[in-house]
Amino acid sequence: MTNFSELNISESTLRSLKRMGFEEATPIQEGTIKFALEGRDVLGQAQTGTGKTAAFGIPLIENIDPKNPNIQALIIAPTRELAIQVSEELYKIGYDKRVKLLSVYGGQEIGRQIRALKNKPQIIVGTPGRIQDHINRHTLKLDQVQTLVLDEADEMLNMGFIDDINAILENVPDTRQTLLFSATMPPAIRKIANTFMKNPEEVKIKSKEMTVENIEQFFVKAQEREKFDVLTRILNVHQPELAIIFGRTKRRVDELSQALSIRGYVAEGIHGDLSQAKRMSVLRQFKENKIDILVATDVAARGLDISGVTHVYNFDIPQDPESYVHRIGRTGRAGKSGLAVTFVTPREMGYLRIVEETTKKRMTPLRPPSESEALVGQQKVAMEKLIEIVQANDLNEYRILANELLEEHNAVDLVAAAIKSMTKEPDETPVTISEERPLPARKERSGGGRSRGGDSRGGRRDFGRGGRSGGGGARRDGARRDGGRREGGRKEGGGGGDRRRSSSTPRRRED
């Protein structure tokens, strides 16, 4: 590992990094900062949670001229939450240099942003729709931009933002530097690189697997109608501190979070149809550990860095391997360990194998725990908690009461009752989980039928790999078939609608 001081970084930025607790550069930072400082375009690939934000953030801040009042850097991100997070990290890196920064995203009052823009920010972080909106209103001048960053670029294409991005880039000088980082490099990213970048320096941090080593990966085979009960039993055995459960659709997320709440879990949902205020408050509560389980669509799959997420559950197997990599990458970040469990119905096993082929990592089969195993898991936790309380030795006020109880009751019964009262016993309260149709059988897709975002502009790589994928002919059919079926589709970050529509179809935007 290299110390940041060896990377030709200014004293002010070094001070900021120190304050952030960054001592040594991560491999992707070490590999890319020097090129980006020279003004080169950089295409960087490294696993989730390995510091790609600072890899573009540090050189970007370094290259800002604090005396120049124009917008010198523009960062575009697919979701509002990610835009906010990136701007917070850049703010910290640029703190000692006193760089002025503004984030602009949908769901926030535009008047407020217009006023803030008059304060001459030097860096803008935003979502495509809102940036475009400001350009149309002539409230955002991008003709002095020197550095452009596309964070999660392929996701922005999947979401149908290509037209917005093209339009935004017409306002940014061609002489700019472009930085593009991702954990996955599907062909769509190459396409973006070819379109938007000039002779980029490509830096790929070599690893055996595409997913992070310290995430233990499991799959559990279950029929669609059994999934929820299996999930609650697994939760009872795992006792996750902080978990994210991904569901395929918005309705799914609503139903799951309600069902979990009914069964006594502290869970909340997040998806693109919620108001911005609600999205932010749910995320804040999750970060503050006031919510144990965040149920989410893919709106939370990309880039979000929430420390302490111990478990990720894919209640529905994601439609493509990249989505899998990003989703499970919400845990096991910055060297921490994590655990991921993917539910798969027997019909969807083909998808699981393709995920494994892509990530080069096999998932371990997990036998669904039985009701009694789940109960034992709960009881064990209750017992551990009791022992912890005894060891904390703060029971003076309770000893008199304990002695009173012991005069009339047997000691074993009393301890048993304490364990029982702390154990979450099987809960049969009825809940509603509508059945999700399984993904189309694998063979239907083997002609290259990647539905997710796979429009004819080549948004996504075909699902198949290593000779499985065929021509693009089936792709559009796949897109239509899926687009009609999937409620809300995946265009979550964009605030609903169907991401598979062609760019000319009106759609709700991220603003």
Ligand SMILES: Nc1ncnc2c1ncn2[C@@H]1O[C@H](COP(=O)(O)OP(=O)(O)OP(=O)(O)O)[C@@H](O)[C@H]1O
């Ligand atoms: N050099 C460093 N030393 C210590 N911590 C770091 C360093 N660089 C980044 N981090 C921390 O690591 C975490 C993950 O970083 P970041 O969000 O940039 O990952 P990423 O590679 O962009 O992941 P993803 O692919 O999921 O977007 C963050 O909490 C960040 O503050």
Ligand SMILES: [Mg+2]
């Ligand atoms: Mg990132």
